[in-house]
Amino acid sequence: xxxxxxxxxxxxxxxGQAALWPGLPVLLDRPxxxxxxxxxxxxTxxxxTxxGWRLRAxxxxxxxxVPALTLGLAATPRDSLILLTFADVIALYSVGAxxxxxxxxxxxxxxxxxxxxxxxxxxxxxxxYLGNVVIAVIVYLLAxxxxxxxxxxxxxxxxxxxxxxxxxADRRQASVQxxxxxARELHDVSAHHLTSIxxxxxxxxxxxxxxxxxxxxxxxxAARTGRETQFALHRLVxxxxxxELEGGTGLGHRIEELAAGFxxxxxxxxxxxxxxxxxxxxxxxxYGIVREALTNALRHAxxxxxxxxxxxxxxxxxxxxxxxxxxxxxxxxxxxSGRGVEGMRERATATGGTLEAGPExxxxxxxxxxxxxxxxxxxxxxxRRVRGPRLADVAIALAAAxxxxxxxxxxxxTMPEVDAAAAALATMLTAAHxxxxxxRRRAPWAVLGAVLATTALWPVVAGFHLLPAGALAALFAxxxxxxxxxxxxxxxxxxxxxxxxxMPLAAGVHGAVTLLTFALDGRLLDQPIAPAPMVVLLAPTxxxxxLLVAPVWTAGFLTRVGREGxxxxxxxAVAASTAGAVELAYAERLxxxxxxxxxxxxxxxxxxxxxxxxxxxxxxxxxxxxxxAMRELLGDLRVDPERAPQPTTAxxxxxxxDLRAAGRRVELHSPAPxxxxxxxxxxxxxxxxxxxxxxxDDGPARVTLGYGPADLRITVTGVPSAxxxxxxxxxxxxxxxIGGRMTVDPTGTMDVWLPSxx
Numbered sequence: 001x002x003x004x005x006x007x008x009x010x011x012x013x014x015x016g017q018a019a020l021w022p023g024l025p026v027l028l029d030r031p032x033x034x035x036x037x038x039x040x041x042x043x044t045x046x047x048x049t050x051x052g053w054r055l056r057a058x059x060x061x062x063x064x065x066v067p068a069l070t071l072g073l074a075a076t077p078r079d080s081l082i083l084l085t086f087a088d089v090i091a092l093y094s095v096g097a098x099x100x101x102x103x104x105x106x107x108x109x110x111x112x113x114x115x116x117x118x119x120x121x122x123x124x125x126x127x128x129y130l131g132n133v134v135i136a137v138i139v140y141l142l143a144x145x146x147x148x149x150x151x152x153x154x155x156x157x158x159x160x161x162x163x164x165x166x167x168x169a170d171r172r173q174a175s176v177q178x179x180x181x182x183a184r185e186l187h188d189v190s191a192h193h194l195t196s197i198x199x200x201x202x203x204x205x206x207x208x209x210x211x212x213x214x215x216x217x218x219x220x221x222a223a224r225t226g227r228e229t230q231f232a233l234h235r236l237v238x239x240x241x242x243x244e245l246e247g248g249t250g251l252g253h254r255i256e257e258l259a260a261g262f263x264x265x266x267x268x269x270x271x272x273x274x275x276x277x278x279x280x281x282x283x284x285x286x287y288g289i290v291r292e293a294l295t296n297a298l299r300h301a302x303x304x305x306x307x308x309x310x311x312x313x314x315x316x317x318x319x320x321x322x323x324x325x326x327x328x329x330x331x332x333x334x335x336x337s338g339r340g341v342e343g344m345r346e347r348a349t350a351t352g353g354t355l356e357a358g359p360e361x362x363x364x365x366x367x368x369x370x371x372x373x374x375x376x377x378x379x380x381x382x383x384r385r386v387r388g389p390r391l392a393d394v395a396i397a398l399a400a401a402x403x404x405x406x407x408x409x410x411x412x413x414t415m416p417e418v419d420a421a422a423a424a425l426a427t428m429l430t431a432a433h434x435x436x437x438x439x440r441r442r443a444p445w446a447v448l449g450a451v452l453a454t455t456a457l458w459p460v461v462a463g464f465h466l467l468p469a470g471a472l473a474a475l476f477a478x479x480x481x482x483x484x485x486x487x488x489x490x491x492x493x494x495x496x497x498x499x500x501x502x503m504p505l506a507a508g509v510h511g512a513v514t515l516l517t518f519a520l521d522g523r524l525l526d527q528p529i530a531p532a533p534m535v536v537l538l539a540p541t542x543x544x545x546x547l548l549v550a551p552v553w554t555a556g557f558l559t560r561v562g563r564e565g566x567x568x569x570x571x572x573a574v575a576a577s578t579a580g581a582v583e584l585a586y587a588e589r590l591x592x593x594x595x596x597x598x599x600x601x602x603x604x605x606x607x608x609x610x611x612x613x614x615x616x617x618x619x620x621x622x623x624x625x626x627x628x629a630m631r632e633l634l635g636d637l638r639v640d641p642e643r644a645p646q647p648t649t650a651x652x653x654x655x656x657x658d659l660r661a662a663g664r665r666v667e668l669h670s671p672a673p674x675x676x677x678x679x680x681x682x683x684x685x686x687x688x689x690x691x692x693x694x695x696x697d698d699g700p701a702r703v704t705l706g707y708g709p710a711d712l713r714i715t716v717t718g719v720p721s722a723x724x725x726x727x728x729x730x731x732x733x734x735x736x737x738i739g740g741r742m743t744v745d746p747t748g749t750m751d752v753w754l755p756s757x758x
Contacts, residue, residue: 005055006052006054006055006056009051010047010052010087011048013048013051013083013086013087013090014044017044017084018041020082021040021076021081021082022037022040022041036075036077039072039075039076040072040075040080040081042071042072043068043069043071043073043081043084044072044081044084047065047068047069047072047084047087048087049064050064050065050087051065051087051090054090054091054094055094058092058099059107061091062088062095062107062111065088065091066088066111066114069084069088070114070118072084073118073121073122074121078122088111089139089143092107092111092143092147093146095107095147096145096147096151098151101148101391104144104147104148105144107144108140111140112136112140115133115137115140116133119132119136131406131408132406134405135403135406137402138399138402138406141391141394141398141399142392145392145393145394146392146395148392149391149392157566157570161570163574164570164573164574167577168577194229194623194626194627194630195627196225197222197226197229197619198620198624198627200218200222201218201222201620204217218616218619219611219614219619222608222610222619223608223612226605226607226608226611229604229626230604233600233601234601237593250275251278251310252273254287258290258294259308267297267298267302267303267304268304268305268306269307269308270305270308271308271309271310272307272310273308273310274310274312275312278312278317278373281350281575282351282372284347285353285369286317286371288343288347289347289348289367289369290308290310293308293323293367294306294308296365297321297323300365301323301364301365303327304325304326304364305323306321306324307320307322315373316373317353318368318369318370319368319369320367320369321368322360322364322366324362325363325364341357344357344369345357348369348370351371351372352372353370353371353372354369354370355367355368355370356369393438393439393440393441394438396437396440396484397437397438398434399480400430400437400481401427401431401433401434401481402430403430403478403480404430405423405426405427405430407477408423419468422466422467422468429457429478430475430478430481432454432457433451433478434451434478434481436450436451436454436485437451437481437484437485440485440492441488444485444488447488448482448485448486448502448505448506451482451485452482452505452506455478455509455510455513458472458475458517459516459519461475462517462518472517479510479545479548482506482510482549483549483552485502485506486502486503486506486552487553487555487556488556489556490502490552490555490556490557490559491556491557491559491560496560499557500553502553503549503553504546507542507546507548507549510542510545511541511542511545512538512541512542514541515538515541600626600629600630600729600733603623603625603626603729604626606618606622606625607619607623621725624725624726625725625726625728626729627726628726628729628730629729629732630733631730632730632731632733633733633734647686648674648683648685649677649705649712651686652668652686652703653670655690655693656693656703659693664700664701665700665701666693666701667703668702668703668705669702669703669705671706674705675707675756677712678755680738681712681738681754684734684735684737684738685705685712685714685754688731688734688735688752689703689716691722691727691730691734692719692727692731692750693716693719695721695722695727697720697748700718701719702715703715704716709756710755711753711755712755712756713751713754714750714753714754716749716750717748718748719748720747720748722744722750723744723745723746723748723749724744728744731750731752735752735754738754738755739754739755740753740755
């Protein structure tokens with residue numbers, strides 16, 4: 001495909017040139033000079049070969065094309081190499097598309113200077129020379145400008161591909177990153193709460209004979225720290241369970257549930273929500289800002305009333321969270337990251353919004369965010385900047401203004417010469433007519449109106465006979481500016497479904513202007529024209545213009561559809577990857593929240609109950625069980641599956657063989673081969689069996705694996721040490737984390753049910 005793309009155009013150009021000259025004269029049996037034919041063929045071969053390398057080395061291709069064209073033009077009759085003269089234009093386009101702006105500028109200036117020098121040899125007449133040089137300048141500027149636009153478009157696509165690649169990388173790393181973040185938070189709880197309880201109570205028991213007063217202090221410390229642990233864990237569970245997937249329930253419902261969760265933790269929360277359909281990144285940003293603001297209020301102002309207000313108007317979503325001063329002592333000071341406000345501001349900025357946060361006069365705190373109604377507009381903003389007024393817009397405007405002037409300069413035997421004053425007036429008129437095109441991308445409808453408005457000057461010029469016939473005819477070449485404006489409306493105008501109105505509007509204005517010009521000039525088809533029939537003649541006069549603008553509008557609209565399709569596909573791909581990352585992170589939160597609820601929270605509550613009841617041994621046992629369950633979760637969280645692949649269900653057989661080789665009687669019964677299981681279930685099944693068999697029992701054991709259509713059942717007998725205490729707590733946490741269930745029999749039997757589908 002790359003070879004075809006590089007060489008197809010040069011081959012067609014060379015074949016067309018050879019067919020036109022010398023092919024056509026030879027076919028018509030006209031005499032041609034052999035030397036001229038040889039020079040033409042040599043120049044064509046050199047230019048076409050160099051043009052084939054334009055994609056890899058466009059500047060080098062021009063370095064060959066320019067001398068080849070110079071020699072070819074000097075050695076052949078005038079206009080015989082008319083097709084080959086487009087080789088430098090094509091190469092210049094490639095320079096603009098593939099090289100930096102400074103290189104494009106230097107090459108364009110060099111080509112203009114070369115064209116001016118070659119023109120001295122080709123066009124001895126001054127008017128002819130000036131006209132052709134002006135046309136060459138216009139063509140070069142257009143080629144360079146369009147090449148630069150193509151370069152920016154490709155750069156935008158490259159940036160979009162990079163965004164998608166980063167989103168895909170984030171999606172693949174989402175669960176790992178979420179595990180690492182949760183591991184840090186859970187480590188704070190285990191290190192600063194549960195571990196301190198175990199250490200304090202153990203020390204009190206060891207020194208009970210010498211310092212009996214330590215037992216009371218340890219119980220008081222355990223009760224206070226146990227309550228703090230419960231508070232911290234409840235907060236973590238509330239935050240983790242509060243995050244829902246995009247596309248689920250509405251933003252208002254999500255905020256209500258989040259507020260209810262924090263209210264259950266003792267924080268009075270009221271809501272005033274008036275939002276309709278907010279989705280995508282804006283929905284996630286609003287929810288995340290409210291969640292973080294509530295978390296900060298719970299940490300820094302516990303007990304203080306909090307009000308959440310969400311409103312949507314004029315395409316903007318306003319998020320307002322205010323809280324009063326604290327009415328209770330703080331209890332969760334060890335779990336913050338210190339980046340709450342910064343994180344909220346980053347969320348708002350990512351959607352194109354703003355955030356303000358600061359203290360209130362009454363000692364409270366206020367967070368206010370303004371978010372766009374849709375993140376699509378902010379995602380498209382960089383693309384619109386790429387398509388802003390650039391060299392292509394300037395070149396097109398100059399071309400539309402200079403083309404009529406060039407037509408006046410080129411000698412035409414059918415038209416009288418135009419004097420300097422008339423040429424200056426016509427130049428000013430065409431410049432005013434084309435100047436609005438500089439803003440054709442930003443305000444296409446306004447540009448079309450301005451271009452059509454300046455067209456009304458033509459009848460005035462004709463009525464006062466300010467221009468001779470030659471200049472007046474050239475002035476009508478300004479219709480090119482109107483065509484560019486119609487194209488701009490089709491490609492960039494809004495609303496999209498009404499851009500077709502630009503066709504009858506432009507055709508109608510030009511039809512009326514044409515009739516009025518001829519009427520004021522006094523004649524139409526060599527006959528006097530009266531005002532009365534003008535209305536009748538408007539439709540047939542406008543029809544040719546409509547036929548002219550219709551394909552232009554169609555081309556612009558099709559370009560728009562293709563461009564918007566590309567951008568839309570890129571946006572959907574990034575959104576899908578982002579949603580996937582959210583889903584994976586959400587699944588990790590649910591898994592850890594389930595483990596916390598199933599084991600850690602239960603044992604943490606038992607710590608507080610035992611401490612308040614004065615049972616020091618029960619405090620130690622429950623704290624150790626909670627710590628074991630927490631460490632089980634932490635061990636799971638800190639494993640990077642890509643760096644350290646974990647053993648799966650299929651490895652249970654090898655585990656049993658290793659234990660038998662070590663002298664323990666372990667029997668494995670699995671009536672069917674292991675099916676394909678979700679990775680989390682596959683790894684957890686192995687870890688459950690490994691933990692149960694390694695709990696410290698030496699007697700015979702039996703492992704039974706049963707595979708159902710939607711579940712995996714594991715039964716382990718002969719493991720009494722795994723059915724109570726810290727080992728059982730850790731197993732409960734692991735099983736609950738993936739949505740499973742576990743029952744134990746104190747005699748030494750453990751039944752585990754795991755879902756085989758997630």
